[in-house]
Amino acid sequence: MNSVSFGMRTPKTAIRRFLASLRGAFTTRPDGSTWSRAANTWNVAPAYVEGLIRPGSHKTFRGIGKRLAINEHRIRRFISESPWEYEAVQNHLNQQIPETIASPAAMLIVDDVDMLKQGHHSVGVKRQYAGSIGKIASCQVGVDLVAAVPGEARNADQITWPLGLELYLPRKWVEDDEFEDRRQQCDIPEDIRFRTKPEIAIGLVSRARKASVPHACVGADSGYGKYLSFRTQLREWNEPYILGVRPKALPVIPESTPIEELGRGSGRGRPPSEPRYPEDVIPQSAVEICADLDDEDWREITWAEGTKEPLTGRFFRTRVCVVKSVAKRRISDERGWLLIEDAEDKLRAWLCWGVDEWSLEELVRYAHLRWAIERFHEDAKQVLGLDQFEGRTWKGWHHHVTIVLLTHAFISSERAAQSATARLPPFPKVARELVYEMATQIAEHKGLRREKARDIGAAMVRGLTDW
Numbered sequence: 001m002n003s004v005s006f007g008m009r010t011p012k013t014a015i016r017r018f019l020a021s022l023r024g025a026f027t028t029r030p031d032g033s034t035w036s037r038a039a040n041t042w043n044v045a046p047a048y049v050e051g052l053i054r055p056g057s058h059k060t061f062r063g064i065g066k067r068l069a070i071n072e073h074r075i076r077r078f079i080s081e082s083p084w085e086y087e088a089v090q091n092h093l094n095q096q097i098p099e100t101i102a103s104p105a106a107m108l109i110v111d112d113v114d115m116l117k118q119g120h121h122s123v124g125v126k127r128q129y130a131g132s133i134g135k136i137a138s139c140q141v142g143v144d145l146v147a148a149v150p151g152e153a154r155n156a157d158q159i160t161w162p163l164g165l166e167l168y169l170p171r172k173w174v175e176d177d178e179f180e181d182r183r184q185q186c187d188i189p190e191d192i193r194f195r196t197k198p199e200i201a202i203g204l205v206s207r208a209r210k211a212s213v214p215h216a217c218v219g220a221d222s223g224y225g226k227y228l229s230f231r232t233q234l235r236e237w238n239e240p241y242i243l244g245v246r247p248k249a250l251p252v253i254p255e256s257t258p259i260e261e262l263g264r265g266s267g268r269g270r271p272p273s274e275p276r277y278p279e280d281v282i283p284q285s286a287v288e289i290c291a292d293l294d295d296e297d298w299r300e301i302t303w304a305e306g307t308k309e310p311l312t313g314r315f316f317r318t319r320v321c322v323v324k325s326v327a328k329r330r331i332s333d334e335r336g337w338l339l340i341e342d343a344e345d346k347l348r349a350w351l352c353w354g355v356d357e358w359s360l361e362e363l364v365r366y367a368h369l370r371w372a373i374e375r376f377h378e379d380a381k382q383v384l385g386l387d388q389f390e391g392r393t394w395k396g397w398h399h400h401v402t403i404v405l406l407t408h409a410f411i412s413s414e415r416a417a418q419s420a421t422a423r424l425p426p427f428p429k430v431a432r433e434l435v436y437e438m439a440t441q442i443a444e445h446k447g448l449r450r451e452k453a454r455d456i457g458a459a460m461v462r463g464l465t466d467w
Contacts, residue, residue: 011053011438015046018410021096025088035083044070044078045403051075052384052407055435059385079389079403080396089402090164093409094211097147100416101161102214106147107242107366109373110201110220112168113380114139115387122392123186126170132377141168142401143197145204147213148372150365155304155311157424158369159416160376162405163213164204167397168197187393197223198230209237217355219370222246225351228324231334240354242366247290247340247347251283252320255335276329283323286340286349290316298342303365314342315364322351339363379427380404 026045027038035041051064061079065072114130116139123140130137144165151157173179174194195203201224208215217240224230225243234241260276277283298314305311322334336353341364350367352358380386384407389400415430425433 011434012050015049015410018413019046022089022092025092026084029083030085041078041082041084044074048075048078048403049407049410052404053431053434054438059388060390079399080391080393086398086402089406093405094163094208094213097161097213098413098416101149101159101412103149104214104216106149106215107369108205108208108215108218109146109148109370110224111373112141112143112197113377114141121182121185123188123394123397124167124169124173128170142166143168143200145208146373146376147215148369150369151304153305154423155306156426158372159412160372161412162408163208165401165405166200168200169194187395189394198227202230202233217242217366219366220244221370235353242350242352242355242363245349245351247286247349250285250351251323251326252338253277253281253283253323255319255321257281257321259331274330277331283326286338287347289318290340290347299360301361301364303368315360316340317360317363337363339367380408383428383431384408
């Protein structure tokens with residue numbers, strides 16, 4: 001097994017160095033005050049990160065405490081009770097992206113992630129759609145944002161940097177009297193109001209903008225792309241976007257369609273107060289547009305090298321204007337590319353704004369970059385235990401997921417440090433190598449020679465990890 005090159009460092013040292021600039025966030029309140037056990041809080045932070053990296057199927061308080069020989073109650077207090085502010089740590093992730101990762105070519109990707117839960121008392125739990133299993137289930141749902149930097153050629157060389165994750169509270173949790181006891185038991189702040197998932201997403205993007213996170217555009221699936229308010233806010237910020245839309249749902253007309261001027265109508269009734277398209281123009285969805293296409297209208301595009309073969313598909317794009325109201329023939333100011341993919345299983349469509357000069361190849365490449373956040377969810381769950389938080393409170397949930405983000409960022413920084421190599425190793429492999437080096441150094445500390453210690457470390461990794 002080829003391990004991560006640490007030189008004279010140990011993984012413990014590497015973690016502490018990575019977290020060093022965050023000491024203030026873990027020991028100081030927003031008003032500048034501190035608390036009596038702030039030093040203990042700071043000491044547990046790198047231990048929790050190490051506990052999430054170390055192998056084991058249970059990334060719980062007890063499991064982490066046992067693996068690190070730390071009292072379980074210290075771990076529990078750090079997550080569930082300590083006054084450190086998760087917002088400060090997430091702000092740091094936006095403000096301190098390593099030079100090896102920060103890139104103007106990055107895409108800010110919004111999505112939501114579910115965490116399946118039994119029972120009804122954990123904060124935010126409700127029967128709602130769980131994307132991981134594709135159906136309604138009892139779960140918590142968080143909205144997150146990452147910066148995804150595309151690989152030069154290989155899909156696998158893409159790098160993801162987490163920027164934020166916040167819990168979505170269903171409306172009943174926030175507004176219904178029957179949930180008042182649960183709100184108190186979960187210590188939900190009194191000033192929390194109901195926010196839709198797109199509203200939470202806009203807040204995360206706003207924070208990234210304020211931190212000047214470099215990026216080329218914003219991306220999301222149709223769960224966010226379908227919301228006019230979400231797209232409108234991005235346009236007000238002049239944020240280019242490539243957003244999934246439902247192929248049957250978004251009515252558009254050709255951008256070249258002549259538009260009736262304001263104040264001039266057909267001569268019947270009052271003149272229009274908003275731009276309208278002619279009566280003889282029929283808006284179409286992506287599905288209806290495709291019905292009129294011939295084979296020669298499609299282009300085959302390869303957007304990256306996959307692990308087994310080139311990633312290729314059939315695509316078509318056209319300039320469109322989005323219809324605001326079909327009944328009143330009103331149009332919006334939203335004009336851009338409608339990108340369509342004729343995939344084997346179904347049609348896919350994206351609305352692309354602010355990228356008028358991009359080539360078809362560029363649009364396709366970024367439309368498919370959204371997969372990066374799904375892989376981020378997979379790694380955060382399978383490797384780092386994102387969905388294994390056993391507490392019930394608002395603060396505890398946000399503390400846990402924030403340290404998961406921080407741990408993912410640490411591993412991503414170690415992975416990006418190997419960019420001099422021809423190919424970047426997969427995220428789980430870097431995590432395995434960190435564990436391997438930890439195990440090797442533990443064996444060396446027990447007096448074994450390096451060669452024997454490495455054999456024991458490799459055996460521990462094979463025996464304890466399922467990733």
